[in-house]
Amino acid sequence: MKQFINNKLKEIFADFKRDADQKGCLCELKGTNFQGGRIPDYKNAFVQRYYLLRFFPAYLAEYYLMYDKLFSIEFLSPPFNVLSIGAGCFVDYYGLHFAKEERKDYSLIDYTGIDSIDWHYKGKIIKQDRARFLHYNISELYAFAKHLPDTKHNIIVFPKSIGEFTPVEFGCLKSLFKESNLEKSKMCLMSSLRSEDNCNDVDRRRIGELTNILIKYRGYRCQDDINKVYEMPQNQPNNPNNYIGKEVRGWDYDNTVCKNVRNTLAKCKKHQDNCVEYDSDCIQLNRNPILKTSYMKYQILRFER
Ligand SMILES: C[S@@+](CC[C@H](N)C(=O)[O-])C[C@H]1O[C@@H](n2cnc3c(N)ncnc32)[C@H](O)[C@@H]1O
Numbered sequence: 001m002k003q004f005i006n007n008k009l010k011e012i013f014a015d016f017k018r019d020a021d022q023k024g025c026l027c028e029l030k031g032t033n034f035q036g037g038r039i040p041d042y043k044n045a046f047v048q049r050y051y052l053l054r055f056f057p058a059y060l061a062e063y064y065l066m067y068d069k070l071f072s073i074e075f076l077s078p079p080f081n082v083l084s085i086g087a088g089c090f091v092d093y094y095g096l097h098f099a100k101e102e103r104k105d106y107s108l109i110d111y112t113g114i115d116s117i118d119w120h121y122k123g124k125i126i127k128q129d130r131a132r133f134l135h136y137n138i139s140e141l142y143a144f145a146k147h148l149p150d151t152k153h154n155i156i157v158f159p160k161s162i163g164e165f166t167p168v169e170f171g172c173l174k175s176l177f178k179e180s181n182l183e184k185s186k187m188c189l190m191s192s193l194r195s196e197d198n199c200n201d202v203d204r205r206r207i208g209e210l211t212n213i214l215i216k217y218r219g220y221r222c223q224d225d226i227n228k229v230y231e232m233p234q235n236q237p238n239n240p241n242n243y244i245g246k247e248v249r250g251w252d253y254d255n256t257v258c259k260n261v262r263n264t265l266a267k268c269k270k271h272q273d274n275c276v277e278y279d280s281d282c283i284q285l286n287r288n289p290i291l292k293t294s295y296m297k298y299q300i301l302r303f304e305r
Helices: 002-023 045-073 091-102 138-144 167-178 197-218 255-262 280-286
Strands: 081-085 110-114 130-134 155-159 186-192 297-304
Touching (some): 045 155, 045 255, 045 297, 081 091, 091 155, 138 167, 186 197, 197 297
Parallel strands (some): 081 110, 110 130, 155 186
């Protein structure tokens, strides 16, 4: 895992540095954070790179723990057929890969990632895995791929995405769930939650709505309390010992890239020239990449019929 993360980080950082050199200023990156429910402009490759430098290793660790928890519950049996909605650059596929590897499960992965944005840095770790990308907005899916979720899917995952759909898009997703071809007698819904309280509430309410649809229209019983959220036990406020690498074996964030991310503003030529537009959004660009488990929160709901 360490090597995989650090190779990705170095690749992304090299591209980021090249962009920064070419552009000369970092104004496009202002607002690339989630404060107050903000949504970064992921269409912009420069923004994608900055987002990934800050969040990719930590999200990989969170999804790794989420899949590991799913396996430890021993509810589903292989094959695992994953539908990831809002998959980005497949970070949860990477988490799934390492969770299986840790368990010495070398079966191939069947993964479908959907996203309205065609992210850079998607790829397979194992050549033979079936990992496909569907470049759709969920609001278009109904027209193009009526039968999603499909007969084979037994894991449907929202990797930090469910709260980012507009109300209309989420309405479309609910229709897809109502008319889906889900056929498995056992399946799971998983969602990794945004950490701010009001965002967290939206994310959980939406999972609750999908749960009700699966019960009412697809004949499933939900085996879990829909309010159950998995959090890290060591997440006491200001606990200095909640470094992700302590919780996830092999997790690491390359030191050189880390120092550079903490000092992102140094790459802004306008800033170096005493830019008059300098404001609090600029200083935010020097924030740490996520290295602690404090924000990790996810739900796993089991369904049976
Ligand atoms: C916070 S990002 C998470 C990306 C990735 N799962 C990760 O962990 O890095 C949310 C993702 O949801 C996608 N998304 C938002 N609305 C969407 C929609 N209506 N249809 C498909 N994807 C959508 C965005 O493009 C973005 O990639």
